[in-house]
Amino acid sequence: MHGRMRKAVAVLVSAGLIAALSLSGCAPKQTEGGGEGGGTEPKPGGSMSFYIGEPAYIDPYNAQETEGVQVTQALFDSLTAFDDFDATKVLPGAAESWESNADGSVWTFKLNPNGKFSDGTPVTAADFVYAWNRIANPNTVNTATGKPDPSVISYHLGFIKGFDEVTAEGSTVTEMSGLKAVDDLTLEVTLSQPFADFPYVAAHPSLGPVPKALVEGGVPTGSGETTIAYGEMPVGNGSFKMAEPWKHNQYIKVVRNDNYAGTKPYLDGVEFKIFKDPETAYTEFEAGNLDFTQIGEGKIKDAEGKYGTSEDGYTVNPGKQVLLGAEASTYYIIFNNATEPFNNADLRKAVTLAINRQAICDTVFEGTREPADNILPPPIAGYAQGAWVDSKYDVEAAKKALADAGYPEGKGLPELTLMFNSGGGHEKIMELVQADLKAIGINTKFESADFPVYLKQLDEGKHQIARLGWVADYPIAYNFLYSLFDSESGDNKSAYKNPAVDTGITEAVKITDDAARVAKFQEINTTIQADNPVAPVMFYKHHHVGSDRLNDFVFNALYLANFDKVWVADAAGAEK
The missing domain is CATH 3.40.190.10 (Periplasmic binding protein-like II)
Structure with missing residues (x-):
């Protein structure tokens, strides 16, 4: 998506760009079926x-x-x-x-x-x-x-x-x-x-x-x-x-x-309660004043023990209330491909190989995130496991790529600036990335700003290494590959330019056969990954919980709630 804004901890995000560690996507509310099912007859009202x-x-x-x-x-x-x-x-x-x-x-x-x-x-x-x-x-x-x-x-x-x-x-x-x-x-x-x-x-x-x-x-x-x-x-x-x-x-x-x-x-109605941050909302949830929220930082395992875990990851029912389903979204590191030193493909490769994605998922997210091996997340048609071959932790390969870039053991490479938006918990992730880079000889310093200012800095090309997140507006590869990598896209914050990619995307959108179109986008994705213009880090997952009042409440992979199917156990049962 061009610039969907996301707000968490009062942070704005441009379109598909995600500012906080928990994000949202856009998906309508209808469904043909699926979900766990509450097992009892729905009650109207409440x-x-x-x-x-x-x-x-x-x-x-x-x-x-x-x-x-x-x-x-x-x-x-x-x-x-x-x-x-x-x-x-x-x-x-x-x-x-x-x-x-x-x-x-x-x-x-x-x-x-x-x-x-x-x-x-x-x-x-x-x-x-x-x-x-x-x-x-x-x-x-x-x-x-x-x-x-x-x-x-x-x-x-x-x-x-x-x-x-x-x-x-x-x-x-x-x-x-x-x-x-x-x-x-x-x-x-x-x-x-x-x-x-x-x-x-x-x-x-x-x-x-x-x-x-x-x-x-x-x-x-x-x-x-x-x-x-x-x-x-x-x-x-x-x-x-x-x-x-x-x-x-x-x-x-x-x-x-x-x-x-x-x-x-x-339901008779829904009240969207506005809180300044997820931690405040989760406190209200635990006090019985809220029916659905994100889970507070560091409390996912505790919540699973208290409230039980949803079987499909997306549906809340009593005793199965914690949602951990995969989202159509990716957290990634961007490099400024237009300026030194990251106009050097081997240096970009060295950085992506140096990142211990599993450690980030385990340390920061209690194992509830998945290391990203593709810029396309699993819910997107065209995702293939391991498609971004350098999105893996390989210290020796990272050191070799760094030497190939002309900086053996980091010699001759100046201290680099690692940028991220303030709030949203990104500093903890960046601390781990910083340590990973230091281990191969790359020294970095931090720079952060509120998200609107941060995005402006990225738009102006004032970055070397920075973080972003992208969530699908619609679950198709085009929404990721055009938005993030086409040279004409305003969301191509890495300043990546590859005429073969631009031409390929133009050709792909015209293909009317679904399978052939997906295959063409996979081919384009392979071309992009060979250049490592960005470094996928992790795939987002839900970390949400609903109250035991809710039955058949679905919060889907595109981060939208289905308020049409949910019913509450304490409803009056008035005729629908």
């Missing part, structure tokens, strides 16, 4: 509470970090959705069907005729056209401030014809030519080039429809003629609706949307 940090936005036009997207995906249905237990499956969302022309350059979506916004207004194709143009237009006004506020997630729409014209500096064009509401229930999307994976993109939670009248005129609060800015109380077409305006730094409350076109949730 509510649950869910930990988030303070979101940057919950208006979908700029819902960019996982906290905001967590709320957005409860309020909105995008055109398509992912299965919770097989994210490679694309399921119907607001669209009941879709098709493309032969080369995948024109996509036609047929909307569910029963689709409505939570105020009862029918959802039409024009609502999607308006919503997507609003995201693309850099002059879009933030309804909360009344000032222009360009969306940082507009890159999701970059394949649509006319996107470049809308986003060009100084442009007066406000609508993408590739979007067309053929009729109320038919949306036609023309792309600037074939893109066989476009239905995955259409599942992003921020790409739902929005009602123009309420966005521009305000949302009625229910008390007289009073309205509130749309961004404070968004109206969507999802399974829940806002119960009241967002109480900043306190909570966001949503309730079941009785106008929802799909199967309605069991």
